[in-house]
Amino acid sequence: MRVVILGVGNILLTDEGVGVYAVTELAARYDLPGEVEIIDGGTSGMDCLDQVSGADHLLIADAMRSGRVPGTITRLAGDQIPAFFKTKISPHQVGISDMLATLNFHGLMPKNIVLIGVEPKSFATAMELSPDIAARLPEVVATLVAELTALGIPPRPKAA
């Protein structure tokens, strides 16, 4: 079994980078089983293609704007993930959804995909999370840990 945890977002824009902060924190606080690979995807799409290609489970952490209270954690799975949604105007957008669409066409789609989305509060230009979202980060990490545990591969907290 191969599990990829992909954190995406722009760490120069406060909470836009929450997905990257979450996977970085996860790697810092836990010893992860050998079959788990963590990727700091930043704002890349196609550049992550090879690492995601053919994974059994793909866990994505990202900011998600859905009009809820900032810090709200939302879990999307399978068809709920707007992987195949695109604007009508351009078939050429290479975000994560496009990477997934390309993998799908090539038959290299991860078998299971879960997206952990965090409602952002601020997109100000700064290299740290807003205080509200920073306070929620442990819970975001705990959500990722729960996902791994559900897969039967619980990560172990690192010795303090």
Next chain:
Amino acid sequence: MSKRITIDPITRIEGHLRVDVEVDGGKVTKAWSSGQMWRGVELILLGRDPRDAWAITQRICGVCTTVHAITSVRAVENALNLEIPVNAQFIRNMIISAHAIHDHIVHFYHLSALDWVDVVSALKADPIKTAALAESLSDWPLNGKAVMTQTLDKLKSFVGSGQLGPFTNGYWGHPAMKLSPEVNLLAVTHYLQALEAQRHANKIVTILGSKSPHIQNVAVGGVSNPIATDSQSVLSVERLLALKPHMDALGEFIRKVYLVDIAAIGAFYAEWTKYGAGVTNYLSAPDFPMDSKGTQFLTPGGYIPNGDIGKYKPITAFGDAYLRDGVEEGVKHAWYNYSKPGPLHPYKGETTPNYTDFQDDGKYSWLKAPTFYGERAQVGPLANVLCGVAAGHQPTITYATQVLDTASSLLGSKIPLAALHSTIGRHAARAVRCGVMQDVLQQNWQALIDNIGKGDIATFNKPTFPKGEIMGFGFHEAPRGLLSHWTVIRDGKIANYQCVVPSTWNAGPRDDNDKIGPYEASLLDNPIADAEQPLEVLRTIHSFDPCLACAVHVVEDNKEVVQVKAL
């Protein structure tokens, strides 16, 4: 009566490019290009250690991470007047040439081929005729009828399942689609094979840069890859040898597939050599330094005014005064205020936002308008290829001749070099540059191995920062064209930092003299067959490989259009 079309966003990851055109009598009569997202990264850098700038600037764009890292260390090294070991040059050169190859292949096949290729039409193709056509053009081993039949079957089952995946929103059946079903099937086959090809390039970047998508091995003063001949944990000769098959596979794909495909598509869309020239002042940088100082380059660069290659003037070294003194940025039509009137040199650049809403005759973009000695200039592979031809650079001339000759023989009439000043010409030039890049990659690999063989394993010269103020700029001929970073350092801390990115040159708004920029100029007179589906606008804009260095992507729940707006 004229009709206004607004396309927003024209891309998503690069995100926030909005294009407005007025269409009258079936063609574009007026155009505006607008960056819709404020890029305030320069402000984040103020007061920081210049040795950290590269790691931060590689976060400003999701597509061109590596290029900002390289340009940033070059800027700081220029300020320090710091030479770096040649091994570090070779390793950096290999990373940036492999990255360029990756970028060009992905841009053409995965991002813009669908502007020209009708996937649904490919369903009607005869795979035997497709293979015959393909084999007449190239001895690529994966052009046979078994491969074409396999693609057709895959496409049929995909369409049959109701999923078009990456092709969902293509302009199938649009009147501007001109390829035969067989050429469409051939293109889809190569689209699939391109995925494998780009992997080889990505692998090279990952091996040398330690990580992808954000490389880890760059440092002010060189690279952090220790070289050894006998250790697993560092860059060993064994690991270098492991790169060779990836380089060879890339070279074969570029020569036998990419360069041939671009010639074929160019021949079938020969009318697109008439559209999209736009601004024909071209600016490009020399790159791939082979000495410690940055005076000997593998690819030339310089300035060509009015498309006249006889008037080419070269840029010759890192720190080149001709480039340094020519660049300014104006904000008359951009959402910023300067503390005094007129354009500013990047060393004096200011980043003070002043958002006004979209004003056709006023401010309408977050991009500034750069000029070179007061003139607008187009940057990108086309600029680079034209400078290469002007400078007599043999690899550029060889690949350009291959593309033009193949296209001419398919068309049955001679296509001149001047045809490159066009929408389709920008695609052709990108393929030509990709050919040159794989030569550059091989040359640097060989140079590195030879130099290690001589016993030189140095990769880093330690920088020291003086008290007081110093300034410097770094340039790089990135996949989208000339990229430059400009920095002022005071007492070892960043006092000013400005990135003048390729898409600012090309996508910038009207300048202080109200002159339109390259995107805007290239759209004028483009034919528009159907104003509801302005495929032609996308063709021309996509030919620049659009990218605004400010990627944001937030998932929006339950919405079809993913769009993030500043403010």
